[in-house]
Amino acid sequence: ATDVEMIVSASGYAAKHLTVPAITLGEAAVVDVELELSKAIIVAGGYLEDAHSESIQDLANQGYNTLVTKRGYDKDTIHYISFGSADLNGDDIPDDIVDAEPTNGNLRDAILNWTGDTKELFVYMVGHGGIGNFRMSESEYLNISDMDTWLNTIQENKTCVQNDTC
Numbered sequence: 001a002t003d004v005e006m007i008v009s010a011s012g013y014a015a016k017h018l019t020v021p022a023i024t025l026g027e028a029a030v031v032d033v034e035l036e037l038s039k040a041i042i043v044a045g046g047y048l049e050d051a052h053s054e055s056i057q058d059l060a061n062q063g064y065n066t067l068v069t070k071r072g073y074d075k076d077t078i079h080y081i082s083f084g085s086a087d088l089n090g091d092d093i094p095d096d097i098v099d100a101e102p103t104n105g106n107l108r109d110a111i112l113n114w115t116g117d118t119k120e121l122f123v124y125m126v127g128h129g130g131i132g133n134f135r136m137s138e139s140e141y142l143n144i145s146d147m148d149t150w151l152n153t154i155q156e157n158k159t160c161v162q163n164d165t166c
Contacts, residue, residue, distance in 0.1 A: 038119060041121070044084070059164060081107060101137070
């Protein structure tokens with residue numbers, strides 16, 4: 001079965017523990033994520049007109065940079081889902097790293113198809129959330145039970161989900 005940990009992010013937002021296949025929510029826990037080089041999905045959920053869109057994009061970009069500089073990932077091993085462009089080097093020119101807009105369908109496709117035969121998957125989700133959901137865009141929310149179903153489909157993967165929401 002797939003193992004999923006939802007952990008507290010560096011910014012201190014609360015997270016829950018999720019064990020797949022049965023959803024078991026418990027107290028937040030901080031764990032050291034030590035995944036071997038594998039694949040990662042970053043989701044910057046929201047929309048440009050949101051008052052927090054710049055912060056959300058900055059946190060997603062920091063996550064991308066950390067995976068590249070500290071964990072050995074590269075553009076080919078990170079699938080970046082975002083509502084905006086990403087400027088990682090601060091030159092005001094968007095870097096070509098965003099792969100898709102934040103929709104349930106794009107996240108489902110990334111989990112079920114893009115991950116391929118990877119054995120370990122890291123998912124970093126930053127944006128707005130609530131009990132059992134994550135805001136993908138201005139008009140679309142992800143129900144955590146849908147994500148649970150998708151992750152159960154790739155049961156051979158060891159999966160870590162970091163949920164950085166308020």
